[in-house]
Amino acid sequence: MEDMIRVQGLAKRYDDFALEDVTFSVPAGTVVGLVGSNGAGKTTILKTILGLATPDAGSVRLLGCDPNAHEPGNGVDKVKARVGVVLDTCAFPMVSRVADVGTLGRAAYSLWDESRFEALCDEFDLGQKKAVKDLSRGMGMKLTLAFALSHDPELLILDEATAGLDPMARDEVLDILRRFMEDESHAILFSSHITSDLEKIADEVICIEAGRMIFDMPKDAICDEAGIAHCRAADVERLAGSEFADGFYALHRAMSTDLLVPHRFDFARAFPDIPVDRISIEDYMALMLKGEPIGQSPRLQDTSKGAQR
Template sequence: MYDLVRVENLAKAYPGFTLDHVSLSVPAGCVTGFIGSNGAGKTTTIKTILGLIRPSAGNVALFGEPVCGFEEGGELSTDQKNMTNASGAPQIHEAALVRAKARIGVVFDACPFPSESLVSDVEHIGRFAFPTWDRGLFEQYARQFDLGAKKRVKELSRGMGMKLQLAFALAHAPELLILDEVTAGLDPMAREEVLDILRGFMTDERRGILLSSHITSDLEKIADYVVCIDAGRVMFDCMVDVICDVAGVARCGAEQARAIVESGAFAQGSLRVMAGAYAHEVLVPDRALLSRRFPKVACERVSIDDYMRLMLKGEAR
């Protein structure tokens, strides 16, 4: 499957934080969710993919073309060493990055437009920034989002600022959306409206979305894959269907939890166990198997939020 985004072993060091060889991809026709706590490295990863931050190591390809690290014009093999410049940092392929950015719509977690700008000024920015800019489409989204042309950016709430960014991102017919907390600050009805727009965007299977979000229930509705990052490291990379439709969480007593762990039904290290005040939680990779082996133990569907919590904080057994 053709990857719109391919990231391999991306690294960046700051005082007190290291992005530690992060790898992820966004295949065409797919939505990749990107989750983790505040400060986990999601925004750093996104800005590095977009060339806004220079990594200390790693490779990035957009639309199959190397933009960082990979040999320009070369094969994107997984065992290829980083191409570096004289300083030792991965080489940035500026021309390829410019070409790729023209095909990408971006929403950041904070509105980047000048605070004194009018909504109508933002439309002018898009006209000069993108050769494929569609003024009518921007105005259509502005009306749909109730973004008055004479409103100033500084007057917009966080949620309205997100909507302005989304209108801007969609108005030049991108093939890829990179969205950092696009539904943050929106009420449930507005979030569903945005998700409907993203579903419409994905009716073209040549497109894709990298969607960073703390609202994991949104990802359950739209994402195909989810990548979890914690303290700069990828902790798991999994299909959403495997999490929500196959895995499960058993809430039971200590003796039952011990019996599940010691049963041999599951591979060593594949379970996560967390002891609570009133019950133990056991994350299992196959809830149907657990139900067959332990019919008296209730095993529920697991949400992405609970899956992440148990994978990060539970004891591997």
């Protein structure tokens, strides 16, 4: 499949923060989720992809084009016309009305579909005369999403697009994104704190922490294959001594220890006395970030594409 976004060895330094050696791609037909704590570097990655910040090292290709090449005639404008973007706030000028946002879309995009915009606004209960300054955060995000979807984009770049939405509205948005992905030539790069949304829609999950990639894995390898084992202290000691423990991460709780296991079915067969459950992306992330590796060569096992830690 063709890569719609390709990031290679990306580095970006600020006074108090550095993004180091980030490499990943977003192929057509996939939804890639970016997770990580506040200030981890997710927005910096999105900014470099969108040409809002220039990388210090590495390369970024957006639909085959360098988004940071500002020379006239480099084709970035045409590429941006194929991308829909939702940033973490409703960015339209406060004095504008919903109808003005539609007028702006008509002026900016050759493929702008006014009826689609109006239909989405109706679906989201956004009156055309409503001023942007009077919209709640959730309604503002819906307006931005309607704008991003109304010019027939091939790629969506979403930065916390479901933040501020109530659960019903989040489901509505996820349904819209699923419909968008029915066309296999489409792709989504979706940065979110709400990992349950990624569980519903993502194909790949990339975790960023303190400017570094922690893991880049298929979602199924986390949610379907990996697991969380609930161990007693004696179990941990027993596991730590075995070669089987490669890639295990332990997080000690008051009464027990949570253990990240890359293959929960294999684990359950090998240790039937230790309860092991399906793991959520949130728990997987927490164990990877806060847990300590046990076993002889702590690393992620075969499911990881480019894991680093």
